[in-house]
Amino acid sequence: MPEEETLEEGTLTPLQPEIQDPLLREILEENDLQADPSRNPLEQPAPLPDPTDEVDCVVIGTGAGGAPLLARLAQAGLRVVALEAGPRRDPTKDYATDEKAQNFLFWNDERLSAGHNPVAFGKNNSGTGVGGSTLHYTAYTPRAHRGDLTLHTDFGQGVDWPFQIDELAPYYEEIEHFLGISGPTPYPWDPTRRKGYPLAPLPLNGAAQLMERACGKLGIRTSPAANAALSARYYQEGIGWREACTNRGFCQAGCNRGAKASMDVTFLPLAESYGAEIRADAYVTEIERDASGRITGVMYEQHGRTVRQRCRNLFLCAGAVETPRLLMLNELALNSGQVGKHFMAHPGMQVWGTFPEDIRPYKGIPGGLISEDTHRPKDADFAGGYLLQSIGVMPVTFATQMVRQRKLWGQPLRDYMRNYNHIAGINILGDCLPHASNFMELSDEKDARGLPKPRLHFTAQENEQRMNRHAEKLMRQIWQEAGATDIWAFERYAHVIGTARMGRSGDDAVVDPDGKAFDVPNLYICDNSVFPSALSVNPALTIMALSLRTADKFLLQRKAAG
Amino acid sequence: MPHYPEGTVRALLETDLVTPATRAALEARLVSQADYAPQFFDADTYQLLRAVAARVFPQPDRETPIELAPNVDKRLLEGRADGWRYDAMPPDREAYRLGLGGINQAAQAAFQQLFVALSAEQQDVIIGQLAAAEAPGENWQEVPQDKFFEEMLAELAESYYAHPLAQEEIGYVGMADIPGWTKIGLNELEPREPEAYG
Numbered sequence: 001m002p003e004e005e006t007l008e009e010g011t012l013t014p015l016q017p018e019i020q021d022p023l024l025r026e027i028l029e030e031n032d033l034q035a036d037p038s039r040n041p042l043e044q045p046a047p048l049p050d051p052t053d054e055v056d057c058v059v060i061g062t063g064a065g066g067a068p069l070l071a072r073l074a075q076a077g078l079r080v081v082a083l084e085a086g087p088r089r090d091p092t093k094d095y096a097t098d099e100k101a102q103n104f105l106f107w108n109d110e111r112l113s114a115g116h117n118p119v120a121f122g123k124n125n126s127g128t129g130v131g132g133s134t135l136h137y138t139a140y141t142p143r144a145h146r147g148d149l150t151l152h153t154d155f156g157q158g159v160d161w162p163f164q165i166d167e168l169a170p171y172y173e174e175i176e177h178f179l180g181i182s183g184p185t186p187y188p189w190d191p192t193r194r195k196g197y198p199l200a201p202l203p204l205n206g207a208a209q210l211m212e213r214a215c216g217k218l219g220i221r222t223s224p225a226a227n228a229a230l231s232a233r234y235y236q237e238g239i240g241w242r243e244a245c246t247n248r249g250f251c252q253a254g255c256n257r258g259a260k261a262s263m264d265v266t267f268l269p270l271a272e273s274y275g276a277e278i279r280a281d282a283y284v285t286e287i288e289r290d291a292s293g294r295i296t297g298v299m300y301e302q303h304g305r306t307v308r309q310r311c312r313n314l315f316l317c318a319g320a321v322e323t324p325r326l327l328m329l330n331e332l333a334l335n336s337g338q339v340g341k342h343f344m345a346h347p348g349m350q351v352w353g354t355f356p357e358d359i360r361p362y363k364g365i366p367g368g369l370i371s372e373d374t375h376r377p378k379d380a381d382f383a384g385g386y387l388l389q390s391i392g393v394m395p396v397t398f399a400t401q402m403v404r405q406r407k408l409w410g411q412p413l414r415d416y417m418r419n420y421n422h423i424a425g426i427n428i429l430g431d432c433l434p435h436a437s438n439f440m441e442l443s444d445e446k447d448a449r450g451l452p453k454p455r456l457h458f459t460a461q462e463n464e465q466r467m468n469r470h471a472e473k474l475m476r477q478i479w480q481e482a483g484a485t486d487i488w489a490f491e492r493y494a495h496v497i498g499t500a501r502m503g504r505s506g507d508d509a510v511v512d513p514d515g516k517a518f519d520v521p522n523l524y525i526c527d528n529s530v531f532p533s534a535l536s537v538n539p540a541l542t543i544m545a546l547s548l549r550t551a552d553k554f555l556l557q558r559k560a561a562g
Numbered sequence: 563m564p565h566y567p568e569g570t571v572r573a574l575l576e577t578d579l580v581t582p583a584t585r586a587a588l589e590a591r592l593v594s595q596a597d598y599a600p601q602f603f604d605a606d607t608y609q610l611l612r613a614v615a616a617r618v619f620p621q622p623d624r625e626t627p628i629e630l631a632p633n634v635d636k637r638l639l640e641g642r643a644d645g646w647r648y649d650a651m652p653p654d655r656e657a658y659r660l661g662l663g664g665i666n667q668a669a670q671a672a673f674q675q676l677f678v679a680l681s682a683e684q685q686d687v688i689i690g691q692l693a694a695a696e697a698p699g700e701n702w703q704e705v706p707q708d709k710f711f712e713e714m715l716a717e718l719a720e721s722y723y724a725h726p727l728a729q730e731e732i733g734y735v736g737m738a739d740i741p742g743w744t745k746i747g748l749n750e751l752e753p754r755e756p757e758a759y760g
Contacts, residue, residue, distance in 0.1 A: 093582075095583060119646075122645020122646055124645075248736070250739070358748065400716040404712050407693050414620075421758070
């Protein structure tokens with residue numbers, strides 16, 4: 001917490017320190033300094049940034065929401081600083097091909113999961129470090145469909161996005177070519193695209209071949225999926241050559257080759273080549289405003305010190321938990337009552353089976369094969385739809401998920417796991433409708449910094465339950481057709497979406513269709529929190545598209561204002 | 563069910579097919595922890611956890627079993643989390659204290675003895691009750707036993723299958739990835755991938 005006297009005149013910081021008595025605070029601060037010399041400013045080699053130094057934009061978060069716009073704003077010549085809560089690492093040296101050793105990639109601060117279907121965080125969907133969650137995303141990058149943005153129009157349920165897919169399409173195209181997406185051309189479920197994927201699809205692994213074979217017999221169309229991992233060496237502006245994927249199957253625990261298009265090897269180096277500054281280990285605690293409500297800067301903690309960075313504009317891109325948490329902690333942009341509301345998570349049900357074939361599920365891009373025939377199933381009794389994908393899996397991830405579902409222990413547990421090399425899975429990624437009973441709040445329990453831990457309530461509603469039933473039945477059919485025995489299903493939910501929704505009116509949305517906060521003149525939000533609905537596809541590509549679009553809208557408005 | 567030859571992962575760690583960071587992570591786990599002295603748990607509770615872990619992952623085939631309790635003790639000592647917790651559960655330290663205490667209560671109810679004093683068969687009865695969420699004991703009023711069992715099981719499974727010997731057991735050699743993999747389709751193996759027998 002900053003000391004009172006360092007705060008400038010006219011700056012309102014609604015976040016109150018835990019301890020109100022100034023003398024007691026001072027004593028505790030001295031004690032802290034004695035106990036931990038690294039916190040003593042005199043011991044620090046780097047000089048404090050000049051507190052009067054004001055940059056054009058501060059971007060909080062360097063994942064799929066923050067990195068693309070950081071690059072765009074830097075390219076436009078603006079002075080931009082990104083603040084990343086996690087560290088900067090060198091994947092070529094620091095990453096091990098070992099799941100447990102890679103746990104540092106995940107946002108491991110504890111979140112409380114409530115509701116009938118408590119959502120797993122950490123390795124399930126929350127990252128930290130320069131690159132954010134893209135450091136451990138699977139690299140699955142399907143585009144959203146036109147209908148994903150018009151659920152309410154089409155089904156009378158959920159909400160429409162405030163713009164059509166045509167707004168995103170040019171950005172999808174730009175990103176696919178910048179990142180070097182490997183995928184099929186033409187795309188079977190959207191054959192009229194202006195441009196195909198820049199690289200051929202990655203090769204299919206065992207699970208993908210099994211799914212392809214069985215779906216073929218059942219009349220379900222499949223295709224090698226679009227993945228943000230290079231099927232060939234690729235030249236990229238601002239970075240140089242990136243090497244091709246070697247099928248090491250480790251996307252979800254970090255790529256050590258730069259073949260996977262995480263932000264640390266794509267948009268972030270591009271941003272830095274245009275002068276953007278990225279500060280790692282910078283955990284933002286406060287957002288400061290003047291009396292008119294305009295943001296003047298942020299306070300962050302870095303290496304035990306509290307630092308202020310003044311800015312003319314703030315881009316909040318911290319993900320759908322930390323973004324609303326920061327808004328709530330700072331009592332910012334709360335007028336609509338929508339911050340923290342309509343938390344969504346994709347139904348991600350998995351079906352596993354044991355096969356006579358040797359599969360070795362650690363090899364190849366994990367999400368090798370896709371089918372989008374279930375985008376709008378004819379026999380659906382639910383709104384929206386889902387995609388199907390084959391899944392590769394690493395042993396620790398598999399074992400921990402499996403025991404949670406099957407509760408195997410003792411000899412049966414060791415016996416079942418001996419089949420690991422013969423086990424393959426498929427899963428879905430389904431749309432999730434926004435619902436009032438699914439939300440995030442601040443709990444009374446404090447984290448190590450003394451800030452309230454977030455509590456997330458999630459209960460799969462009727463629509464998600466119907467979709468799950470439909471998908472489980474179909475996936476069991478596919479795996480039976482493929483020759484699997486000992487088939488079992490794991491109901492799970494992945495991705496963190498909603499909680500600061502985008503809309504046309506400040507009465508029911510936090511940001512406008514450009515990503516600008518209704519309540520605050522110089523605050524933009526861009527990450528999965530602004531999604532009005534969840535989409536029936538993995539969110540990363542759409543977050544990146546929104547990010548570039550948000551930057552462009554900001555630059556346009558800035559130009560118009562002179 | 564497939565069995566794989568012993569020594570595969572250990573042999574690969576000696577080669578240049580494994581990166582230095584990977585080797586460091588795996589070799590550290592090969593150091594025996596049989597003499598580990600608990601720092602978070604008291605001695606009795608630690609022995610109780612060891613006894614429970616030995617029934618969840620029985621290892622009659624190993625002269626020196628893979629120790630799973632030290633990682634739990636170290637994690638709780640350092641206060642590390644994995645990013646989330648069931649809201650219905652107390653904080654991890656409290657959950658382990660209550661849950662392990664509940665296991666002793668169930669042992670007392672069924673056999674009038676502490677869990678560590680029971681035979682392996684009797685211990686399995688208690689773990690079976692816990693897995694079915696039917697174990698008696700007043701502590702289960704404060705910690706839901708199905709969630710406690712799930713969390714403990716997942717934590718022990720993570721430690722077990724992260725161990726090079728357990729990876730040898732299931733035929734996993736994904737750590738030997740410096741050359742990458744070219745034979746990735748069904749029934750395609752590279753020379754460094756062990757073939758199963760039995």
